[in-house]
Amino acid sequence: MKTHYLSLAALAAAMVVPGQAQAKAGDVQVKLLATLVAPDGKITDVKYDGLSLPAGTQSKANDNVTPTIAVEYFVTDNVSLETIAGVTQHDVDGAGALAGAELVSDVKIIPATLTLKYHFGRDGGIQPYVGAGPSYFFFIDxxxxxxxxxxxxxxxxxxxxxxxxxxxxxxxxVNDKGLAVSFDAKRYFLRPTATWYAGTTEVLQTKHKLDPWVISAGVAFRF
Structure with a gap:
């Protein structure tokens, strides 16, 4: 048990050994990430139902893994602005009374996002951060x-x-050249409306709780 505690202490010490200077105002950091996008997709309101959906109809969007790029500019040594770029594709399937049904096929989403981040941690050690900001979701095809x-x-x-x-x-x-390993979790909050048409006639309109978790891991390069 004593050896176990000593090993944990050595690992903790290694993580804060200076090996990379803390970010400075004016630095730019680029992250290459693998990202899991896990939306909810639940129906919160049926605004119009010309298709006579069965009672208890519900929906769920499927998860997807996609590559993303994050670009970050340090306004001060501890405060940065970050935006991400990526496209993710999803189906929306039925749940409840329509379990197994496919409601929306292959919607592509671009989550344009800008967050203001605050970085903690010791100079040269691990750098935790928190952030928040607006987003605008584009739904395509x-x-x-x-x-x-x-x-x-x-x-x-x-x-x-x-x-x-x-x-x-x-x-x-990872080193003193600006290379790091990065782990990031975002939670989005938005309520889009989905509309189905027969020709030009609206036949169904529903409001959804999308609220995806966006969880990423990858490498960061700071310049």
Whole structure:
């Protein structure tokens, strides 16, 4: 047991040994990340139902893993602005009374995001951070799913939507050249509206709780 505690102490000490200077005002950091996007997708309101959905109809968006890039500018030694770039693709499937049904097919999402971050930690050691900021979700190329096409829908649209994001993460220095390993978690909050059409006629409109978790891991390069 004593050896175990000594090993943990040695690991903790190694993580704070100076090996990379703390970020300075004017620095730019670029992160290359693998990102899990895990949305909710629950229906919060049925605004119009011309398809006569069964009682208890619910929905869930599927998860996806996608590459993302984050670019960060340090306004001060501890405060930075960060934006991310990436595209993720999802289906929205039925739950409850429509379990297994496909409602929306292959919607592509661009989550334009800007967060203001505050970095903690010792100079040269690990750098935890927290952040928050606005987002704007672009929904592209969405189509009715197999089930909603079978019910008569020929076109589907999810409205682009403002939202907000909070985040927390940690950058762990690898060397004194600005290389680090990065772990990041964001939670978004937004309520888009989905509309299905038969030709030009609206046949179904629902409001959804999207609220995805966006969890990333990768490498960071600071210049």
């Amino acid at each position: 969405e189509k009715p799913g197999v089930t909603t096409r079978g019910l008569g829908a020929t076109r589907q649209k999810i409205n682009d939507k403002f939202g907000a994001a909070v985040q927390a993460g940690i950058d762990i220095p």
